[in-house]
Each structure stands twice: as C-alpha cells, then as structure tokens.
Amino acid sequence: MNLRRDNIEILVPDTLLHRYVDVLLSRQQRRTVETAIARNPELARSIDAWRAQNLGIQRLAATQSLPPMPQDMRNATRRLSGRIRPRAGFRAVYAAVCLVLVTACTLVWLIGPQTEVTAKQKIPIIIINQ
Amino acid sequence: MAHHQMELEREIDGLRRYARLLAKNWNDADDLVQECMLRALEKWPRIAGVEDLRRYLFSMMHNLFIDGVRKTSRRGKVVPIETAMMAPALIQGSNQDHRLELQDLSDGLNNLPDAQREVVLLVGMAGFTYEEAAKITNCPVGTVMSRLSRGRKALRDYVSGNTLDPVPMQQMAR
Numbered sequence: 001m002n003l004r005r006d007n008i009e010i011l012v013p014d015t016l017l018h019r020y021v022d023v024l025l026s027r028q029q030r031r032t033v034e035t036a037i038a039r040n041p042e043l044a045r046s047i048d049a050w051r052a053q054n055l056g057i058q059r060l061a062a063t064q065s066l067p068p069m070p071q072d073m074r075n076a077t078r079r080l081s082g083r084i085r086p087r088a089g090f091r092a093v094y095a096a097v098c099l100v101l102v103t104a105c106t107l108v109w110l111i112g113p114q115t116e117v118t119a120k121q122k123i124p125i126i127i128i129n130q
Numbered sequence: 131m132a133h134h135q136m137e138l139e140r141e142i143d144g145l146r147r148y149a150r151l152l153a154k155n156w157n158d159a160d161d162l163v164q165e166c167m168l169r170a171l172e173k174w175p176r177i178a179g180v181e182d183l184r185r186y187l188f189s190m191m192h193n194l195f196i197d198g199v200r201k202t203s204r205r206g207k208v209v210p211i212e213t214a215m216m217a218p219a220l221i222q223g224s225n226q227d228h229r230l231e232l233q234d235l236s237d238g239l240n241n242l243p244d245a246q247r248e249v250v251l252l253v254g255m256a257g258f259t260y261e262e263a264a265k266i267t268n269c270p271v272g273t274v275m276s277r278l279s280r281g282r283k284a285l286r287d288y289v290s291g292n293t294l295d296p297v298p299m300q301q302m303a304r
Contacts, residue, residue, distance in 0.1 A: 015275050018282070022253055024260065049286050054254040056235045061147045061255050063232065069142075070160055076167040077142065080174070 012036045017043065021050045141187055142167075144256070148188070151251055152195060154240050162198070166191045188256065189266045192248065199244060231289075238288035246281030249274050 012033055019025050020033045037044045069077075145166065149159035169190055170177055180186045239247055245267075252263040253274075260278070264271045 014279050018275065018278055019260070022259075046286075049290075050282050053235070053250075053282060053285055053289075056232060057151075057239070057251065057254040059228075060232050060235055060239075061151060064147055064150055066143065066146060067156055067160075069146075070164070073142075073160060073164050073167065076164060076171065079171055080167060 012043065017047060018050070021047055021054065141184055145187060145191060148251060148256055149191060151236075151239060151255065152191075152244075152248060153198075158198070162191055162194055165194050169194070185258070185262055185266060188252065188258070189268075192266050192268070195244075195248070234289050235285070238285045241288060242281050242284055246277045246284065249277040250281040250285065253278055 016025070016029065016033060020030060025033065037047060142163065145163050146159060149162045150156055153159045153162055166187060170187065177183065177186060239250070242250065248267060249263055252258045252266060253260065258266065260271050260274050263278075264274045267274065
C-alpha cells in the first residue's frame, strides 16, 4: 500500500507537547513537534490552549491586588536584611585589614635594610682585654 | 551580599503572588510566606551559600504548604469570611471580558487538586523547568509531567465549560 508522505500522522508524546509549550525542547525536537502540529489541527488547538493558559496564569498573578505587607512579614524581612548586612560589613573590614597588612609589609620591606644598618651601628662593641 | 538582599526582597512579592494562587486566599498565603521567611532566618548560614535562592525559597514554601495541608486535613479547614467577600476583588483589570476570563481561570485553578495546581503554577507562573519543579516538590520528573498534563487538561475543560466532577479540596495524592 502506498502512503502519501503528507498523510502520515506523526505521533508525538504528550510530554513532548508540554515541553514545546514551555519552551524546553532542543531545536531538532521543536522542528519535529512543529511538523506534527502542521499536520494535526487538534494538536495545534491543544498547544494554543495551553499557551493561553500559561499567559492567563501569569496575567492572573500579575493583576492580583497585592495587599500591604503585614507587619510581621515586614519585621521578618528586616531581620533577614539585618543578617545580610553584618556579613557585608565583615567583608569590608576584612578587606581593609588585608590592605593595611599588605601596605605595612611593603613599607617594612622597603625601609627594612636601613633599619638593619642603623641597628648594626648601635650594637655595642665589647672589647675584652685578656 | 547586597545582591542576596536585593534578590530576597524581589522574591517576596513573587512568593506572595504564588502563595495566593496556591493557598486560595491572602490570609493563608501571607502565613505561608511569613513562615517561609522565619524558616529562612533559622537556616540563614546554610541559605547564604545556596546557588539558587529562588528555588530554595519555593522549595521551603512547598514543604510548609504540605505541612499545612496535612494539619488542615486532620483538623478541618476554617475559611475566613473576608476571603469569600473579597474573592471578586482578586483581579484588577480594565477589560470586563478579560476579568471574566481570568476569574474563570482562577476558579479552574482553585478546583484543581493541590498537587496539580502547584505544578501548573510552578511551571506556568513561576517559569521553572520540569526538573526544577521536581526538585522543589521532591518528586520524580515523570510525576511532575503527569501532574502538569492532567492539570492542564482539567483546567482547559473547566474554562471551556466541560467541567469535570469537583475534586476534593485537599487531595494531595496524584
């Protein structure tokens, strides 16, 4: 029996269709699904409906009238922020201490030989007469 | 760390909107978010090192939601009267048709079993991949996909008028 290529129905698993709607397919997989959709209007309708659902849910979430944040939650936010800030401060202090240490070491290294000569000059010489 | 702080503050509004659709009313939603933040406070040193803070927060919220559902199923649910009174004010919109469509969608979501609604929201609203949704809900990817598939079908049927039998409110099993 000869089948015309155009009449062959491509079976696409449901999971692949959902992944297509949620843009989670590779280019190759996407092409396969698109070919199947082009040949099957029912698939195309399902895809459109699921896409519309996603958009509707996003719009529903975005258009919710968000009530003012309750005081308890505001306090918790403040407390959480408070935990974050000391760490930021600690890092700044740590960086400053490191900078001071590096600067001090460099200075010691630069002026170190002079200090050594001065020290040598000051070493008392003891002559012991036998 | 300032990055973490900004990230957290930005997430709170998103979490509240997600929690509202998940829990179906603002009281329960804000309780969930509040609990979630308190837990984040308790576990802060561990969270500070987490790569994907957003997913972590959603995961915490999932666990809290499940705990809440279990407690409610033992004690019975108390619905605040203002929830019913304020329900139509959920959606702010300019266009009457759009508002009705969104109201249908909202009702449809409320009629889904919790597990299906959660996955539909995680993927459709919060934009998580199936693998991320599986980690958040502590179940295999296959389960996430089947919940999503059934949830979307039921939602489509509801919105188009082919309403299926109402599902139990606190059905957490598949």
